[in-house]
Amino acid sequence: MYKEIKLSDEIFFIGVNDRRTALFENMWPLTRGVSYNSYLINDEKIAIIDTIEAGFFEKWLDKVRTIIKDRPVDYLIVNHMEPDHSAAMRFLAELYPYMKIIGNRKTMPMIEGYYGIKNNLMEVKEGDVVELGNTSLSFHPIPMVHWPESMVCYEQKSGTLFSTDAFGSYGTLDGAVFDDEMDFEYFRDEMRRYYSNIVGKYGNPVQKALSKLSGLDLKMIAPAHGPVIRENIADVVARHDRWSRHETEEGVIIAYASMYGNTEEMVEITARAITESGIKKIRMYDVSKTHISYIISDVFKYRGVIMASPTYSNELHPNMEALVMKLQHMGFKNHLLGILGSFTWAGAAVRKLYEAGKSLGWEIVGEPVEQKYSLDADKYQQCINLGKAMAERLKDFRK
Numbered sequence: 311m312y313k314e315i316k317l318s319d320e321i322f323f324i325g326v327n328d329r330r331t332a333l334f335e336n337m338w339p340l341t342r343g344v345s346y347n348s349y350l351i352n353d354e355k356i357a358i359i360d361t362i363e364a365g366f367f368e369k370w371l372d373k374v375r376t377i378i379k380d381r382p383v384d385y386l387i388v389n390h391m392e393p394d395h396s397a398a399m400r401f402l403a404e405l406y407p408y409m410k411i412i413g414n415r416k417t418m419p420m421i422e423g424y425y426g427i428k429n430n431l432m433e434v435k436e437g438d439v440v441e442l443g444n445t446s447l448s449f450h451p452i453p454m455v456h457w458p459e460s461m462v463c464y465e466q467k468s469g470t471l472f473s474t475d476a477f478g479s480y481g482t483l484d485g486a487v488f489d490d491e492m493d494f495e496y497f498r499d500e501m502r503r504y505y506s507n508i509v510g511k512y513g514n515p516v517q518k519a520l521s522k523l524s525g526l527d528l529k530m531i532a533p534a535h536g537p538v539i540r541e542n543i544a545d546v547v548a549r550h551d552r553w554s555r556h557e558t559e560e561g562v563i564i565a566y567a568s569m570y571g572n573t574e575e576m577v578e579i580t581a582r583a584i585t586e587s588g589i590k591k592i593r594m595y596d597v598s599k600t601h602i603s604y605i606i607s608d609v610f611k612y613r614g615v616i617m618a619s620p621t622y623s624n625e626l627h628p629n630m631e632a633l634v635m636k637l638q639h640m641g642f643k644n645h646l647l648g649i650l651g652s653f654t655w656a657g658a659a660v661r662k663l664y665e666a667g668k669s670l671g672w673e674i675v676g677e678p679v680e681q682k683y684s685l686d687a688d689k690y691q692q693c694i695n696l697g698k699a700m701a702e703r704l705k706d707f708r709k
Contacts, residue, residue, distance in 0.1 A: 314377065315487055317530060317538060318468035320445050322350045324358075324373040326366040327482040334480065338507055338603045342500075343482035346394055347534050349472060351465070352377055354443030357385040359463065359472045360534055361398035370398065371405075382406050385432075385440065387447065388413040389461045389474035391420040395534050400425040412440065414451050416459035450522060452476065454515035456508060462523070469529030476519065477546055479504050479536025490541035497537055501546070503607035504535065505553055510610060511640045516554035520547065553610055556643040560704050561591030561612035565605050566650070567598055567619045567627035575685050576650045576693050577618045583697025589614075589704055597629040602636060609642060613707065614700050615672070618650035619659040626662050634666045642670060648700045649678035650693065657682065675703050 315323040325347035334340050346362040348370060356378055362370045374383070383406040388396060391413075399421070403409060410432045413421060421427050434440070434449040447463045454460070455476050463472045479501040486492035509516065531539040531546065539546050562584055568574035574596075581592055593608050609615060619630040626634065647667040651659035660680040667674050676699030679692040 317349070317470060317532060318465075320351050320353045320442075321465065321468060321470060321532075322352060322373075322377055323487055323532075323538065324348045324350050324370060324377070325483070325487075326362055326370055327484075328363065328366070329482055335508075338480070338503075339601050340480060342480070342496075344480050345483045345535055347532065347536075347538075348395075349532055350374060350377055351442055351445055351447075353445050355384040355441075356381060357387055357440070357442055357447065358383055358402070359387045359532075360389050360395045360474065361386070361402060363394045364397035364401075367398045367401055371401075383409045385409065385442075386411045387463055387472070388417050388421065389463060389472060390457060390534065391417060391424065391459055392457065392475075393424070395474070396421075396424065400427065403427055403430070412449075414449070414459060414461050416451075416453070417461070420459060452515070452519035452522065454512045455519050456512050456515075462519075464526050469527050471523065471526060471528050471531050473531050473533045475508065475534050476516075477501070477531050477536075477539065477550065478508075478533040481536060483537065487538055488541075489537045489539050492537060494537065494542060498549070499607070501536065501549070502553065502610060503603055505550065506607045506610040507603045510553070510606070510642075513554040513556060516550060520551055520554070558613040558644055559591075559611060560589065560614075560707065561593070562589060562614035562616060562700060562704070563605065563608045563612050564592065564594040564616040564618070565597055565630070565633060566594070566617070567630040568596070569620055569622075569627070572681065572684050573618050573620050573650065573652045576652065576679065576681060576689070577616065579685075579690060579693040580616060580618075580648070580650065580697040580700075583694040584614075584701045587698050587701030587705075589701045597627070597633055602633055605633060606636060606640070609637070609645070613644070614646045614648070614675075614704050616648040616650065616696075616700065617663050617666075619663065621651065621653035621657050621659040624656060624658045626659050630659075634663070638666060638669060642672075645670070645672045646675045646700060646703055647672040648675050648696050650680075650696070651678070652681045654683060673703075675700050
């Protein structure tokens with residue numbers, strides 16, 4: 311049985327929660343699961359906005375039929391083709407053979423390629439409108455947020471933006487569906503982790519999308535993952551604007567690898583110097599223990615970054631190398647970088663971290679510190695000096 315959850319008189323939430331999947335896209339940890347959000351408009355015409363992951367089809371279909379009974383589905387809106395939103399499309403098309411499937415030009419070949427569907431396809435362009443009765447949907451492609459076919463649709467009567475992966479978040483909806491029904495602070499952090507790891511590379515397309523959508527009167531944002539936003543719309547939009555501009559706040563991420571504790575000792579000393587110099591927000595991560603997605607999320611938040619690694623077979627420690635490659639791939643901007651490293655017979659880590667920082671266009675702060683063997687008094691002081699230099703440079707942005 312399904313207890314109806316309404317966004318408006320005609321719009322229903324028919325999403326499902328996934329608490330079993332450990333890794334989103336088989337990469338990103340789901341500590342508190344994820345929701346697959348789908349919506350149904352029950353009007354003179356019936357429209358479903360996105361489906362769900364295939365394994366939840368039976369539970370999802372029960373929600374659909376509870377609402378519409380024996381009436382047919384007239385339209386399926388395909389905002390995004392990733393299978394966690396589209397995988398139930400083929401099953402739904404078999405149940406409702408006259409249903410029209412709506413997407414944009416770039417959606418159509420994906421529908422055929424994934425699911426072999428060639429008929430009853432309806433292509434829409436920017437600003438096209440489909441009338442459903444009391445409600446209507448206008449369509450707005452937002453390419454590369456974060457796939458080329460990504461699209462949003464807007465229902466004018468309720469002011470609801472069905473935003474697909476834009477404004478999404480990790481985390482299941484544990485009883486609450488709307489942001490004002492829950493402790494939303496958790497989702498602010500998970501929204502940033504979701505954005506930074508899934509969408510973060512595409513800052514320019516996000517800026518274009520935000521500009522395009524700025525003319526809409528938004529009363530609700532209904533994403534494909536996470537809470538439906540109705541109280542915190544301005545805050546959520548502002549956060550995505552800052553993230554897509556690579557704007558950061560005062561604080562330091564310290565990401566380190568350490569095999570025998572020498573590099574870790576260096577970062578502990580550096581962190582203490584940063585704190586003593588007046589910077590309160592410090593997040594320290596062992597890259598061999600903490601999943602990269604949490605580190606990436608905080609790099610999006612804080613301006614200062616300290617990276618520290620031992621030399622391993624004349625390279626960076628493998629887990630540090632993975633972090634560096636991810637940062638380079640995503641094109642992170644506007645950061646300050648401090649560098650620490652250690653070695654026993656041949657040093658390479660500091661040089662490679664320096665090269666990585668330059669390739670990212672980051673400002674190198676202070677003098678990189680490279681220790682041979684265990685930490686000596688001279689390098690101990692250099693770690694302090696690096697911490698102080700990072701703190702003072704961060705405080706320059708207060709002026």
